[in-house]
Amino acid sequence: MAEPTPIRSAADLAALRNRLAGEFGRFGKRILICSTGCRALGAADLGAAFREKVSEAGLTDEVAVVETGCHGLCAMAPVIVIEPADIVYGGVKVKDVAEIVERTVRGNEVIDRLCYEKDAAFAHLSSIPFYRHQVKQVLRRCGRLDPKRIDEAIARGAYTGAAKAVTEMTPEQIIQEVTEARLRGRGGAGFPTGMKWTFCRQSSGDDKYLICNADEGDPGAFMDRALLEGDPHSVLEGMIVAARAIGTNHGFVYVRAEYPIAVEHINRAVADARKYGLLGEGILGTDMSFDIEVREGAGAFVCGEETALIASLEGHRGMPRPRPPFPAVSGYDAKPTDINNVETFANVPLIIENGAAEYASRGTEKSKGTKIFALAGKVNNTGLVEVPMGTTLRQIVHDVGGGVPAGRTFKAAQTGGPSGGCVPAEHLDMPIDYDSLREVGAIMGSGGLIVMDDRTCMVDIARYFLSFVQQESCGKCSPCRVGTRKMLDILNRICEGDGRPGDAEELERIGNTILRSGMCGLGLTAPNPVLSTIRFFRDEYDAHINEKRCPACVCEALITGYCIDPETCIGCGNCIKACPADAIVGKKKEPHQIKPEVCIRCGACFAVCPTSAVLKESKGLEAKATAV
Amino acid sequence: MAATTTDQTVDFGQAEAVLQELGEVAPGDLIPLLQRIQNAYGYLPREVLMEVGQRTGIPVSRMYGVATFYEQFHLEPRGRHTVRVCRGTACHVRGAPDVLAAVEQALGIGEGESTEDLRYTLETVACLGTCFLAPVMMVDNDYHGKLNLSRIPKILDKYE
Numbered sequence: 001m002a003e004p005t006p007i008r009s010a011a012d013l014a015a016l017r018n019r020l021a022g023e024f025g026r027f028g029k030r031i032l033i034c035s036t037g038c039r040a041l042g043a044a045d046l047g048a049a050f051r052e053k054v055s056e057a058g059l060t061d062e063v064a065v066v067e068t069g070c071h072g073l074c075a076m077a078p079v080i081v082i083e084p085a086d087i088v089y090g091g092v093k094v095k096d097v098a099e100i101v102e103r104t105v106r107g108n109e110v111i112d113r114l115c116y117e118k119d120a121a122f123a124h125l126s127s128i129p130f131y132r133h134q135v136k137q138v139l140r141r142c143g144r145l146d147p148k149r150i151d152e153a154i155a156r157g158a159y160t161g162a163a164k165a166v167t168e169m170t171p172e173q174i175i176q177e178v179t180e181a182r183l184r185g186r187g188g189a190g191f192p193t194g195m196k197w198t199f200c201r202q203s204s205g206d207d208k209y210l211i212c213n214a215d216e217g218d219p220g221a222f223m224d225r226a227l228l229e230g231d232p233h234s235v236l237e238g239m240i241v242a243a244r245a246i247g248t249n250h251g252f253v254y255v256r257a258e259y260p261i262a263v264e265h266i267n268r269a270v271a272d273a274r275k276y277g278l279l280g281e282g283i284l285g286t287d288m289s290f291d292i293e294v295r296e297g298a299g300a301f302v303c304g305e306e307t308a309l310i311a312s313l314e315g316h317r318g319m320p321r322p323r324p325p326f327p328a329v330s331g332y333d334a335k336p337t338d339i340n341n342v343e344t345f346a347n348v349p350l351i352i353e354n355g356a357a358e359y360a361s362r363g364t365e366k367s368k369g370t371k372i373f374a375l376a377g378k379v380n381n382t383g384l385v386e387v388p389m390g391t392t393l394r395q396i397v398h399d400v401g402g403g404v405p406a407g408r409t410f411k412a413a414q415t416g417g418p419s420g421g422c423v424p425a426e427h428l429d430m431p432i433d434y435d436s437l438r439e440v441g442a443i444m445g446s447g448g449l450i451v452m453d454d455r456t457c458m459v460d461i462a463r464y465f466l467s468f469v470q471q472e473s474c475g476k477c478s479p480c481r482v483g484t485r486k487m488l489d490i491l492n493r494i495c496e497g498d499g500r501p502g503d504a505e506e507l508e509r510i511g512n513t514i515l516r517s518g519m520c521g522l523g524l525t526a527p528n529p530v531l532s533t534i535r536f537f538r539d540e541y542d543a544h545i546n547e548k549r550c551p552a553c554v555c556e557a558l559i560t561g562y563c564i565d566p567e568t569c570i571g572c573g574n575c576i577k578a579c580p581a582d583a584i585v586g587k588k589k590e591p592h593q594i595k596p597e598v599c600i601r602c603g604a605c606f607a608v609c610p611t612s613a614v615l616k617e618s619k620g621l622e623a624k625a626t627a628v
Numbered sequence: 629m630a631a632t633t634t635d636q637t638v639d640f641g642q643a644e645a646v647l648q649e650l651g652e653v654a655p656g657d658l659i660p661l662l663q664r665i666q667n668a669y670g671y672l673p674r675e676v677l678m679e680v681g682q683r684t685g686i687p688v689s690r691m692y693g694v695a696t697f698y699e700q701f702h703l704e705p706r707g708r709h710t711v712r713v714c715r716g717t718a719c720h721v722r723g724a725p726d727v728l729a730a731v732e733q734a735l736g737i738g739e740g741e742s743t744e745d746l747r748y749t750l751e752t753v754a755c756l757g758t759c760f761l762a763p764v765m766m767v768d769n770d771y772h773g774k775l776n777l778s779r780i781p782k783i784l785d786k787y788e
Contacts, residue, residue: 037758037760039771040758040761040764040771040773041761041771041773074758074759074760075760077760077761216757217754217755218755219715219716219717219718219720219754219755220716220717220718220755220759221755221757222755222757222758222759225757257663257700258753258756258757259757260769295659295660296660296663297698297700298659298662298663298694298698298699298700298701299698299699299700299701300697300698300699301754312659313656314655314656315654315655315656315657315658315659315694316694317693317694317697318697318698319697333656374759376717376718376759376760376762377717377718377721377722377759377762378721378722382718382759382760382762383760414717417717448717450717450718450721450759452721456721461717461720461721464717464720465717468715468754472754474697556725574778606726606777607726607729607730607777607778608777608778609777609778610776610778612776
């Protein structure tokens with residue numbers, strides 16, 4: 001392919017888009033293979049396999065094979081979508097490829113076993129409940145194009161908003177538009193983006209910096225990963241608009257090194273945008289200059305905090321500093337700096353292109369637009385979900401997520417990761433936005449949404465999050481350094497069966513102190529998971545502390561024995577061989593049994609069972625916890 | 629069983645190439661510099677850091693401060709294969725602690741340690757962002773998801 005010629009004006013871009021749209025639109029059918037998240041389950045070989053079979057079938061001119069970003073329904077990985085009918089197949093293996101090309105691509109026939117629920121009724125994207133309740137705005141191109149080809153992004157409208165902002169709008173008009181759209185920061189705190197940009201624009205000094213925070217660190221969150229992998233140009237476009245608004249020539253993308261595909265794609269996107277003159281000197285024939293440097297993080301959760309991130313970019317230990325001064329006044333290299341999250345930038349082109357009014361038509365009164373959630377945990381349809389702000393938790397968990405796995409009951413959803421809290425079943429019908437979540441002691445956070453069922457121990461979850469923040473605490477301020485350690489000590493003893501009356505109150509006392517005195521976003525929110533579980537699940541704390549019992553049968557020290565579920569036991573005999581106490585009896589191919597009086601509770605049977613039929617018990621409770 | 633630092637002389641050639649590639653090194657470039665050195669050697673050898681300090685004027689004490697702050701940097705030689713057990717929330721609620729225990733038992737080492745023959749290094753990671761595979765671990769660049777404890781020894785065995 002010839003080296004692209006730089007785009008010199010908005011009209012140039014429009015002409016290029018029309019030409020490319022024709023080029024990419026010439027295929028009657030397209031096979032879209034998720035080659036990002038689904039790579040984990042073997043999608044990497046599917047592209048070559050499809051190309052080979054399509055070529056063998058003589059369909060190369062009619063059928064395109066495209067390696068795309070995430071389709072969202074990760075539970076079915078590896079997932080492919082076949083346009084134009086939008087047929088969704090999951091669990092696709094190389095050995096299925098020939099049949100798919102022959103029967104579905106050529107024969108327009110649906111293959112039942114590859115459909116959602118193995119049912120042809122769910123063959124089409126619009127027929128699957130997971131998709132039906134979603135509104136794909138920010139993710140509109142994710143999964144529909146090859147993220148490594150800027151031409152395809154341009155063909156689908158990328159950089160249209162940037163062209164408008166750069167060639168037709170003043171910085172003030174851009175900020176006005178974003179302010180009127182009432183876009184709030186998607187990184188978690190929900191600060192109004194327009195206001196942030198205004199502060200940075202008004203700061204004195206010509207040298208300013210723009211940073212995209214792609215250090216997505218919340219455990220259980222993968223929205224930014226998906227965006228950078230699946231549509232990196234939407235993020236770059238948002239950054240160009242922001243650069244024009246605040247008046248800067250230098251940008252950074254600070255991306256987590258643990259995301260190798262995201263790093264690869266964003267680097268590729270930046271290089272390609274430069275070739276088209278969308279980054280660099282004289283963007284779109286104007287006098288605007290702006291370039292972006294991609295930096296990889298080095299593995300420190302606290303670097304998601306803006307002042308710590310700046311310290312890291314400057315080559316220091318990633319420790320936060322007190323604010324004010326805010327980065328908008330004094331940030332990178334002590335110059336005014338604007339930092340926004342990946343998803344925030346990806347929202348910007350929508351606002352510029354379609355206008356603030358259209359954008360603000362979705363969402364609740366104070367939270368506009370859509371929100372991407374990473375839905376995971378004890379839910380059937382784990383995946384990437386985009387819904388309008390104000391969607392209820394019930395809609396997300398039950399309609400989109402397909403509810404909790406069979407036989408279990410929903411207990412809570414955790415939002416906001418280690419800074420957030422749990423929303424219990426009683427609030428399932430609450431419309432979710434920044435403010436409603438705060439009212440119930442959780443936060444929107446960046447969008448991780450972990451579903452928990454009756455087998456999840458809420459004390460253990462609180463301990464889990466606290467041990468995470470305790471490990472990640474940078475140690476600079478004592479409320480966080482010492483306070484989280486003290487809280488963790490208490491939670492550890494509760495889970496070990498050594499809880500004392502008054503422990504829950506002590507946790508609340510220390511937690512509230514940290515909330516008032518921590519220095520940065522990490523410390524100031526660290527107690528939230530503990531305080532929120534005490535608020536809604538005090539009975540579980542009491543069971544641990546007073547009865548030395550773990551109602552969910554999770555806390556190891558409170559496990560009093562094991563038993564075997566006759567329904568799932570296949571009688572393979574592995575546990576009999578593994579048991580050092582000869583406590584397990586049973587004939588081959590018949591359900592085995594554990595003799596409680598002989599069992600020494602070592603857990604060996606639990607570890608070797610291939611069907612997870614060994615269950616844990618806590619104080620004679622009905623066995624609930626199962627192996628993985 | 630953890631591996632100890634070996635005092636073999638380290639060849640500076642690869643660090644030389646990194647310095648050449650980066651050109652003038654500003655103090656702000658310290659993290660990319662360390663990342664490249666580690667890519668070349670697999671860890672940050674003491675002798676190399678001393679020499680790089682001399683050439684760039686960045687104090688070794690600062691390099692040490694940065695290297696010990698970030699998870700990604702290692703001052704000790706590493707195993708040929710890195711096993712990363714995900715401790716993310718989704719993995720946790722689906723049994724990550726049991727997975728870690730099973731890996732520790734299979735390898736005979738704890739988190740953060742390497743086997744004596746430098747075949748494996750065991751780490752945990754806050755989240756791999758592949759929550760739909762929970763519980764998941766990574767060996768080098770391969771994901772192993774929806775783990776069942778009984779499968780773990782077999783998976784590890786495949787990495788020579």
